Amino acid sequence: MKILIIYGTSEGQTRKIARFMEDILQDENHKVVIADATEEPPKPDDFDVALIGSSIHMHKYQSSIYEYVLQNKDILNKKPSAFFSVCLAVASDIDEEHKEANAIAEKFLKQTGWQAREINHIAGAIKYTKYDYFRRLIMRMIAKKQGGNTNTSKDHEYTNWDAVKYFVLDFVSKIEKY
Numbered sequence: 001m002k003i004l005i006i007y008g009t010s011e012g013q014t015r016k017i018a019r020f021m022e023d024i025l026q027d028e029n030h031k032v033v034i035a036d037a038t039e040e041p042p043k044p045d046d047f048d049v050a051l052i053g054s055s056i057h058m059h060k061y062q063s064s065i066y067e068y069v070l071q072n073k074d075i076l077n078k079k080p081s082a083f084f085s086v087c088l089a090v091a092s093d094i095d096e097e098h099k100e101a102n103a104i105a106e107k108f109l110k111q112t113g114w115q116a117r118e119i120n121h122i123a124g125a126i127k128y129t130k131y132d133y134f135r136r137l138i139m140r141m142i143a144k145k146q147g148g149n150t151n152t153s154k155d156h157e158y159t160n161w162d163a164v165k166y167f168v169l170d171f172v173s174k175i176e177k178y
């Protein structure tokens with residue numbers, strides 16, 4: 001199948017996840033095109049499947065992903081598509097944090113009118129060593145609230161790669177069977 005992966009990222013974790021998905025799907029002999037939503041991404045017209053992902057910053061998805069989905073929702077709604085949402089809240093043991101991440105994703109789909117067949121929530125990373133002073137401060141506050149790691153001398157990755165692999169293979173195999 002021809003599969004399009006579009007991602008929106010600030011610090012690169014969503015790009016890393018999108019590239020991991022690309023590798024997995026290529027190993028299964030799919031033809032994959034991957035693009036950053038800020039870099040003139042291709043339209044979904046010529047693809048069988050679209051996977052679109054964005055990280056959450058300050059309770060919002062990347063504006064490039066909002067724009068991409070708004071511009072392409074009519075085509076997206078005519079073919080199988082899935083949304084992968086990357087944030088820190090889903091790495092938390094606190095139930096409220098998960099509810100908040102779900103609500104942000106639901107609101108995004110409602111606002112854009114995109115009828116994604118599946119939403120997959122993926123835990124991202126804390127990259128203290130890459131942040132400027134203010135981002136480090138904000139992220140430490142978020143980590144404290146969510147029960148994440150507050151040791152700012154290191155980066156911390158929470159992405160469950162096996163779960164990401166399961167999600168893409170399962171989503172595509174369901175389409176193939178359909």
Ligand SMILES: Cc1cc2nc3c(=O)[nH]c(=O)nc-3n(C[C@H](O)[C@H](O)[C@H](O)COP(=O)(O)O)c2cc1C
Nearest residue numbers: 009010011012013014055058059087088089124125
């Ligand atoms: C300034 C800042 C704000 C963030 N805001 C949120 C947030 O509101 N909710 C959340 O769950 N995670 C939040 N995060 C965590 C990011 O979603 C996480 O670091 C993710 O891996 C970033 O992905 P990216 O590198 O693809 O942008 C924030 C991170 C930063 C640096």
